[in-house]
Amino acid sequence: MNLTSRTGDVRRGTVGPLLGRAAAAEWGELWAAVGGRLARRRLAAVPLALTATLLVLLFDLVQQLPGGAGFVERVGVVRAGLPLELELLRTPLSLFVPALDLPVWGALAQVLVxxxxxxxxxxxxxxxxxxxxxxxxxxxxxxVAVDVGPGGFLGLPATDALVRDAGPSAAVVALAICAAWRARAWFTGAAVVALMGTEAAVLPNLAGLEHLAAIAAAVLIAALGEVFGGYWSRVLALARAATETVRTASGAAAR
Structure with a gap:
């Protein structure tokens, strides 16, 4: 693509390098970390991602079988109308139960990546x-939103107490925000927030609002990690150094 300068000169090939520098600034650190680890260890570098993807696929296959939907419902489906202790008991597996009304390949791709x-x-x-x-x-x-009701701020109608939760998508949104924050991919993180905010505004359903709650949790975790992460790493380093000093001194005294 050509760009014309103020003097009227046509400078060729300036857009490509600009886009390249912008991409490197946004994703360079992320690509270096992810690409380097995958190049060295291949799929062995991401056992959590592979396990999560296989669980999503497994739950989708099971809930398509006769009687399978009932089994998945009992072990991994969360609804706001359930008792709290039952909700929390099912929540770990609810991360991997895909929505019935959406193509499972989309959930699989999101979870894997x-x-x-x-x-x-x-x-x-x-x-x-x-x-x-x-x-x-x-x-x-x-x-909380169902208890507040549709008349309150971010409240939901009582009928939403019977709706399945967001499944793996809430976890995916939270992970995307925290990973973007850690890699300093600010525009990518902002794009995720903007996309989820637009979804909640255009389609104000339970899943969209749960995504906003997941974003809030992720931002809180990332901010706390920013404030206290370095502190705790220094404390652990000092503790290791002190332990090594004591062990060395003990060995010298024993001799």
Whole structure:
């Protein structure tokens, strides 16, 4: 593409490098971390993402079988009208129960890609925690919103107490936000927030509002990690150094 300068000169090939620099600034750190790990370890680098994807596929296959929908309902489907303890008991598996009215390939692709990126960028334990926290945030929001009712702020009608929760999508949204924050991919994170906000505004249903709750949980986790993450790593480093010093001193005294 050609761009004409103020002097009237035609400068060729300026848009490509600009876009390349913008992409490198936005995704360079993310690509280096993810691409490097996958190049070294292949699929062994993302066991959490593979397990999550297989569980989504398994639950989808089971709920298509005769009697399978009832089984999935009992072990992994969460609704705001259920007792709280039952909701929380089912929530870990609800991460992997796909919606019945949406094509499962979309859920599989989202879970595989976003879980894999988050697993590498955040680390496996934190990625699992963020996925669970995003799902729990959506679940608890739905209960409160139904109690508030449609007349209150972000309230929901009583009929939504019978609607299935967002399933793996709430976890995917939370992971996308935290991974983008960690990799400093600010425009990508903002795009996810804008997309979910638009969805909730245009289609104000339970799933869309649960996604906003998952975003709020993810932003809180990312902000806390920003504030306290370095502090705890320094504390652990000091503790390890102190332990090593004591062990060395003890060994010298024993000799």
């Amino acid at each position: 976003v879980f894999a990126v988050a697993e590498i960028v955040l680390g496996r334990p934190l990625a699992l925690f963020v996925a669970y926290a995003g799902t729990v945030a959506g679940t608890l929001y739905a209960r």
